[in-house]
Amino acid sequence: VPVIGVLALQGDVREHLAAARALGATALTVRRPQELAGVDGVVLPGGESTTIGKLAARSGVLEPLRAAIAGGLPAYGSCAGMILLADRLLGAPPDQVTVGGLDVTVRRNAFGRQVDSFESEVALEGLPGGPVHAVFIRAPWVEQAGPGVQVLGRVVGGEADGRIVAVRQGNLVATSFHPELTGDRRVHALFVDIVRRHLDQKAGVSAGYERGT
Numbered sequence: 001v002p003v004i005g006v007l008a009l010q011g012d013v014r015e016h017l018a019a020a021r022a023l024g025a026t027a028l029t030v031r032r033p034q035e036l037a038g039v040d041g042v043v044l045p046g047g048e049s050t051t052i053g054k055l056a057a058r059s060g061v062l063e064p065l066r067a068a069i070a071g072g073l074p075a076y077g078s079c080a081g082m083i084l085l086a087d088r089l090l091g092a093p094p095d096q097v098t099v100g101g102l103d104v105t106v107r108r109n110a111f112g113r114q115v116d117s118f119e120s121e122v123a124l125e126g127l128p129g130g131p132v133h134a135v136f137i138r139a140p141w142v143e144q145a146g147p148g149v150q151v152l153g154r155v156v157g158g159e160a161d162g163r164i165v166a167v168r169q170g171n172l173v174a175t176s177f178h179p180e181l182t183g184d185r186r187v188h189a190l191f192v193d194i195v196r197r198h199l200d201q202k203a204g205v206s207a208g209y210e211r212g213t
């Protein structure tokens, strides 16, 4: 059973724990470096990215988290979590602390203040069962994605038509919206599947070492 850690410094932690558990994973909160060491994948929740970044630096979990993600630990970020995973930010204070790892430029609060929150159907590449009902709350979007980044979903219609709101790069997944708030578990299922494959791959590699291959 994969162990999913949810970074639990601020934000909608409980909803992500519930989603992971509904999918049969073990879900634990992560606040300290020791807690990170025991997880097979990590979720960065929605919330306030500047606050989460500051608290992560203060608790000492930021550097281990950066190192783990750079080393291949699967991670999923929703909304503020997407901001934290981004390598480059727009509309952010210059001293904003991030985790990084995802080769994207993310614009914070991209949809503008007049449309703080809205809901929309978003079709996600490779996700069976039709579009997801996406909840956006003071959401970011991906303004530019590097060559290794797969665009999973875009806004359709309205002023933000075509804007990228879901991406994947290897073991990293990020969405501008909050699937944890809707009861639709398909995005989390995609992530848990990535975590399972990563675990299998690691087990295969260590079995290979034991056999001397």
Ligand code: GLN
Pocket (backbone or CB within 6 Å): 045, 046, 047, 048, 049, 050, 078, 079, 080, 081, 083, 108, 109, 137, 138, 139, 140
């Ligand atoms: N606007 C928030 C930020 O910049 C993100 C909002 C959210 O996670 N719903 O951190």
